[in-house]
Amino acid sequence: MGRWQPDARARLQEAALALYGERGYEETTVAEIAERAGLTKRTFFRYFPDKREVLFWGSELLGRQMVAAIEAAPASASALEMIGAALDAAAVRFEEVREFAGLRHRIIASSHELRERELIKAAALAAAMAAALRVRGYGDTAAELAALTVTTVMHVTFEQWVSDPNQTPFQRLARETLAQLRAIAAAD
Amino acid sequence: MGRWQPDARARLQEAALALYGERGYEETTVAEIAERAGLTKRTFFRYFPDKREVLFWGSELLGRQMVAAIEAAPASASALEMIGAALDAAAVRFEEVREFAGLRHRIIASSHELRERELIKAAALAAAMAAALRVRGYGDTAAELAALTVTTVMHVTFEQWVSDPNQTPFQRLARETLAQLRAIAAAD
Numbered sequence: 001m002g003r004w005q006p007d008a009r010a011r012l013q014e015a016a017l018a019l020y021g022e023r024g025y026e027e028t029t030v031a032e033i034a035e036r037a038g039l040t041k042r043t044f045f046r047y048f049p050d051k052r053e054v055l056f057w058g059s060e061l062l063g064r065q066m067v068a069a070i071e072a073a074p075a076s077a078s079a080l081e082m083i084g085a086a087l088d089a090a091a092v093r094f095e096e097v098r099e100f101a102g103l104r105h106r107i108i109a110s111s112h113e114l115r116e117r118e119l120i121k122a123a124a125l126a127a128a129m130a131a132a133l134r135v136r137g138y139g140d141t142a143a144e145l146a147a148l149t150v151t152t153v154m155h156v157t158f159e160q161w162v163s164d165p166n167q168t169p170f171q172r173l174a175r176e177t178l179a180q181l182r183a184i185a186a187a188d
Numbered sequence: 189m190g191r192w193q194p195d196a197r198a199r200l201q202e203a204a205l206a207l208y209g210e211r212g213y214e215e216t217t218v219a220e221i222a223e224r225a226g227l228t229k230r231t232f233f234r235y236f237p238d239k240r241e242v243l244f245w246g247s248e249l250l251g252r253q254m255v256a257a258i259e260a261a262p263a264s265a266s267a268l269e270m271i272g273a274a275l276d277a278a279a280v281r282f283e284e285v286r287e288f289a290g291l292r293h294r295i296i297a298s299s300h301e302l303r304e305r306e307l308i309k310a311a312a313l314a315a316a317m318a319a320a321l322r323v324r325g326y327g328d329t330a331a332e333l334a335a336l337t338v339t340t341v342m343h344v345t346f347e348q349w350v351s352d353p354n355q356t357p358f359q360r361l362a363r364e365t366l367a368q369l370r371a372i373a374a375a376d
Binding site: 078079080081083115116119120123140141142144145146148149152153155156159160177180181182184185186187 | 266267268269271303304307308311328329330332333334336337340341343344347348365368369370372373374375
């Protein structure tokens, strides 16, 4: 097998998802993933540090796109508009991976270790967005609140979106969730 | 040493905090904690499963009190009032442990493993509050949003409270944080 494998990363991800879904995450080895993808273990480790990270590969890109959306918002944007911009960026990314999102979600829910990893990724994402919001002039408290509001709305919306039989766009569901949060906050 | 040690748990907690602060969390052993407390390792393990849990012992009680506040809120309470009731319960608990809160906070911030543990505890707390809110008649989305709003406001407020030179009460800071979140959500 040559050193260069077109789409090796995507093949490894698909193979890992399929095996985790069939046999369970704990029971699947890196060797089995590589074999299913028609690649070697060595190639696997060129792309991923371990079998857990296969499931979180997209989260760095997601985070960068959400932070970029905050950075690119107009100078006049309110904190709420920054929140909306970050959620719109997440929506674009989620629609791109909708095909695998449900299976990935079930695999993560099946493992304590994977759920922990997801919490850590969400906290890192919130910290990165809070940093971007501080650069945009928000104080520490407002920046943290807005960033955590994004991850809260994203998390709650994702649960609906991933199991929605009508395949409603993430963006629309996120707006409804944000509206519901606003209604809760606005109550007397 | 006899089997029954009055205040053994509190003595072990104080000894652990002191040693983690002096030497670092990673570098401290259970044997050293027990020795500092004038107790045995065996006694330590009667009270705590490991040296990590010493730092999180109070979180179960905190969670129960926050859930109880939601359960005890009047039938007419809005989601926002439920959020406020849960935060008030947290405030009572935090003021009781203010003496140790700053040191504990610094120790947790110093260790990746402890920060992970804290995220997991916060997620479990949010899930418990969401369950209590569903019992109170809230739909899944509203219950999750309100519960995550509590943990968000609690987290952001805690950062201020623990480093506040004026020792402003947690309850007052939490109300200010919640007001700031409401202002963010209310903006057009």
